[in-house]
Amino acid sequence: MSAEDTHGSSVEVAARVERRWTAIAVIIIVAMALLAAFAGIHQATMPQPRVETTDPSRLHLSGEFVESNLGSMLEANGNVTVRAIGQQYSFTPACIVVPVDTPITLRATSADVVHGILIQGTNVNTMLVPGYISEQLMRFTRTGDYLMPCQEFCSFGHEGMWGKVKVVDKTNFANRAKAGGRLSCVGQ
Amino acid sequence: MLVNRKLILAHFWLAFGVFGVALTLGAWQMFIRSPIGTWLSNPELYYRSLTAHGTVMGYVFPTLVAMGFGYAIAESALEQRLVGVRWAWTGFWLIVVGSVMAVIPIALGRASVLYTFYPPLIGNLFYYLGVVLVVVGSWIWVALMSINLRVWRKAHPGAPVPLAMFANVAGSYLWAWTAVGAALELLLQIIPVAAGLKNTIDAGLARIFFSWTLHAIVYFWLMPTYIAYYTIVPRAIGGRVYSDAMARISFILFLVVAMPIGMHHTFADPQVGAGFKFIHSAFTALVALPTLLTVFTICASVEIAARLRGGRGMFGWIRALPWDNPMMLALAFSFVMLGFGGAGGLINMSYQLDTTIHNTQWITGHFHLIFGGAIVIMYFAIAYDLWPHLTGRELVDIRLIRTQLWLWFIGMIVTTFPWHWVGILGMPRRMAYFDFSDPAIAPQALSVTFSVIGGFILLASGIMFIIILARGMRAPQADAGAYRFALAVHQPTTVPVALNTHALWVALMIALTITNYGYPILNLATAAGTSVPAVYVGAQ
Numbered sequence: 001m002s003a004e005d006t007h008g009s010s011v012e013v014a015a016r017v018e019r020r021w022t023a024i025a026v027i028i029i030v031a032m033a034l035l036a037a038f039a040g041i042h043q044a045t046m047p048q049p050r051v052e053t054t055d056p057s058r059l060h061l062s063g064e065f066v067e068s069n070l071g072s073m074l075e076a077n078g079n080v081t082v083r084a085i086g087q088q089y090s091f092t093p094a095c096i097v098v099p100v101d102t103p104i105t106l107r108a109t110s111a112d113v114v115h116g117i118l119i120q121g122t123n124v125n126t127m128l129v130p131g132y133i134s135e136q137l138m139r140f141t142r143t144g145d146y147l148m149p150c151q152e153f154c155s156f157g158h159e160g161m162w163g164k165v166k167v168v169d170k171t172n173f174a175n176r177a178k179a180g181g182r183l184s185c186v187g188q
Numbered sequence: 189m190l191v192n193r194k195l196i197l198a199h200f201w202l203a204f205g206v207f208g209v210a211l212t213l214g215a216w217q218m219f220i221r222s223p224i225g226t227w228l229s230n231p232e233l234y235y236r237s238l239t240a241h242g243t244v245m246g247y248v249f250p251t252l253v254a255m256g257f258g259y260a261i262a263e264s265a266l267e268q269r270l271v272g273v274r275w276a277w278t279g280f281w282l283i284v285v286g287s288v289m290a291v292i293p294i295a296l297g298r299a300s301v302l303y304t305f306y307p308p309l310i311g312n313l314f315y316y317l318g319v320v321l322v323v324v325g326s327w328i329w330v331a332l333m334s335i336n337l338r339v340w341r342k343a344h345p346g347a348p349v350p351l352a353m354f355a356n357v358a359g360s361y362l363w364a365w366t367a368v369g370a371a372l373e374l375l376l377q378i379i380p381v382a383a384g385l386k387n388t389i390d391a392g393l394a395r396i397f398f399s400w401t402l403h404a405i406v407y408f409w410l411m412p413t414y415i416a417y418y419t420i421v422p423r424a425i426g427g428r429v430y431s432d433a434m435a436r437i438s439f440i441l442f443l444v445v446a447m448p449i450g451m452h453h454t455f456a457d458p459q460v461g462a463g464f465k466f467i468h469s470a471f472t473a474l475v476a477l478p479t480l481l482t483v484f485t486i487c488a489s490v491e492i493a494a495r496l497r498g499g500r501g502m503f504g505w506i507r508a509l510p511w512d513n514p515m516m517l518a519l520a521f522s523f524v525m526l527g528f529g530g531a532g533g534l535i536n537m538s539y540q541l542d543t544t545i546h547n548t549q550w551i552t553g554h555f556h557l558i559f560g561g562a563i564v565i566m567y568f569a570i571a572y573d574l575w576p577h578l579t580g581r582e583l584v585d586i587r588l589i590r591t592q593l594w595l596w597f598i599g600m601i602v603t604t605f606p607w608h609w610v611g612i613l614g615m616p617r618r619m620a621y622f623d624f625s626d627p628a629i630a631p632q633a634l635s636v637t638f639s640v641i642g643g644f645i646l647l648a649s650g651i652m653f654i655i656i657l658a659r660g661m662r663a664p665q666a667d668a669g670a671y672r673f674a675l676a677v678h679q680p681t682t683v684p685v686a687l688n689t690h691a692l693w694v695a696l697m698i699a700l701t702i703t704n705y706g707y708p709i710l711n712l713a714t715a716a717g718t719s720v721p722a723v724y725v726g727a728q
């Protein structure tokens with residue numbers, strides 16, 4: 001074999017190895033994308049589908065986020081809706097009470113700057129951007145207290161912006177809900 | 189042929205000087221918010237420090253490194269004198285003036301908006317103007333890179349552009365275009381409000397503009413590191429680049445797919461619907477491709493070096509590598525950190541998994557590992573490699589260099605692994621203070637303490653780095669010869685036009701940005717009633 005030949009074949013080998021690796025890389029990526037699509041569609045773990053707006057300077061005057069409408073509410077179908085707002089440097093309500101093993105819709109917004117809601121030990125995690133309403137579905141499988149810090153810098157008091165979530169059993173929640181109105185665990 | 193050494197040295201010294209200051213602030217932040225440092229009576233100081241640390245590490249430091257390295261590449265890879273030296277100095281001074289202008293309001297507590305400056309929080313006007321000047325300074329560099337390449341092409345019609353310059357110019361175009369997002373946010377939205385001309389702002393739109401910058405800026409940070417992987421490492425360890433064409437394809441892919449994916453930073457945001465989030469998530473998967481190709485090509489190039497040194501066997505060649513060579517060490521450390529960081533990145537990019545770690549300390553742990561670790565360790569390596577050529581003096585402290593690299597690697601692992609862990613436990617980021625006496629937070633205390641130790645190791649390593657470079661300025665004179673880049677196994681004599689020019693790919697980059705960003709931006713910009721009152725920092 002001449003030197004020319006070995007040179008030619010080594011070029012070929014190199015190109016083949018490289019092509020193979022490229023194929024593996026592409027397969028890894030396609031598999032990842034399919035997995036994400038599957039989880040998103042099949043298990044319905046999609047982010048919030050719709051964009052809803054609201055005027056932060058009028059939150060306290062009218063509409064969904066007036067003070068008397070904040071907190072947890074038992075719906076006719078047994079589900080629960082929680083409405084909350086974030087403002088420098090607290091959440092209202094500061095303590096959210098919800099039943100265990102129940103589909104819950106969290107609807108929240110900000111009254112001033114960007115905040116975030118994160119419930120520790122769960123995958124509940126959303127931004128609160130003033131002007132827009134964040135909606136997240138959640139379901140707790142364990143009763144107990146959870147910390148709920150603000151997860152985005154919102155100016156000099158950010159480190160003090162911690163709320164709480166109290167997950168109680170269903171009968172406890174149903175009893176609390178009997179009186180009507182919006183529930184919270186502030187001061188308990 | 190490094191003629192304008194002073195220019196390049198000025199960029200590097202300013203870069204590493206501000207890096208040293210910001211590193212010290214970083215170590216202080218880590219310490220002060222930990223269980224062993226609870227005496228901060230004024231939490232506001234933390235946010236001043238954090239704004240300075242983030243602004244310097246995110247904008248000023250990497251930009252200066254890319255610029256200095258870019259000028260070095262333009263002169264040495266093209267083997268021609270830099271065209272536009274006076275403009276280059278103008279760019280440099282714009283960055284100096286911009287940095288000073290930004291840092292004064294930060295130090296006074298008038299611009300504690302952090303480097304992401306999310307409105308409607310609004311800081312002092314001069315902070316934003318300073319950032320704009322830094323970006324404008326860097327745009328001069330982009331123009332110069334393009335002009336210098338054009339001058340070279342005229343003199344060498346049809347010749348393959350040297351890989352280092354091809355990649356460098358690709359990186360500069362990527363930066364020029366990705367900075368447009370933040371520039372639009374600053375010029376159209378924030379600056380009018382900071383100047384008092386308006387008092388409302390669309391916070392959702394601002395976040396979308398910022399996301400346009402926020403992802404691809406990461407690849408701009410990465411560019412010098414990747415250029416070093418391909419064009420310095422193989423030469424420094426006595427190997428060859430496995431494939432010149434594959435290298436070009438990787439840089440082209442970065443240029444095209446790094447841009448239209450930034451909305452993966454807004455998975456948890458209410459102002460974009462699920463559709464565009466999904467599209468950006470899918471495109472994000474694509475951006476792993478150039479990195480996977482790079483890992484292959486670099487490992488293969490390193491293997492060539494080992495076999496040339498007599499390495500044998502399936503894995504036995506690894507022992508034959510020049511492990512006492514700082515470049516080899518830096519590359520190995522960088523790859524290990526890139527591997528761990530990349531695995532973490534796969535978690536961030538999937539919006540199902542992202543919900544558990546979004547805006548937690550996991551994120552800060554993640555980007556310190558990738559950016560502060562995998563990327564910055566190669567900045568060190570670049571500086572060590574170029575220094576003798578810039579100063580005309582030998583770097584004699586090889587042992588010290590090895591120790592410095594080891595410490596950076598160990599420090600980064602010790603800092604970031606526990607940092608990721610507390611993120612999984614749900615510890616939020618950007619907080620000046622944590623109540624570790626709360627039983628729900630107490631379990632995080634030990635991990636945070638480990639991170640503090642890691643932070644001090646990093647600080648020690650950073651100081652060593654600066655000492656080594658400073659001593660290098662005084663070492664005995666020695667001629668280092670011409671600065672050269674690695675050759676490919678098959679050094680190209682001709683390259684297809686598509687792999688030798690950028691125009692097509694720049695057009696594709698812009699087109700993809702428009703398809704992936706055009707509709708959401710128009711939609712938000714034309715929606716009525718989404719502007720909210722500005723909240724001025726320091727006005728409360």
Ligand code: HEM
Binds near residue numbers: 215246302564646
């Ligand atoms: C001694 C080494 C370092 C330590 C201990 C350190 C520590 C920190 C800390 C504590 C934060 C704030 C995290 C938070 O409050 O959520 C932070 C943020 C940050 N660090 Fe570092 N850091 C170091 C080195 C670096 C390096 C080398 C880089 C990159 C070149 C870097 C880039 C950043 C950036 C961009 C931020 C974001 C600021 C923000 O969230 O607004 N850091 N660092």
Ligand SMILES: [Cu+2]
Binds near residue numbers: 086114116158
């Ligand atoms: Cu907040």
Ligand SMILES: [Cu+2]
Binds near residue numbers: 404406450452
């Ligand atoms: Cu990104």
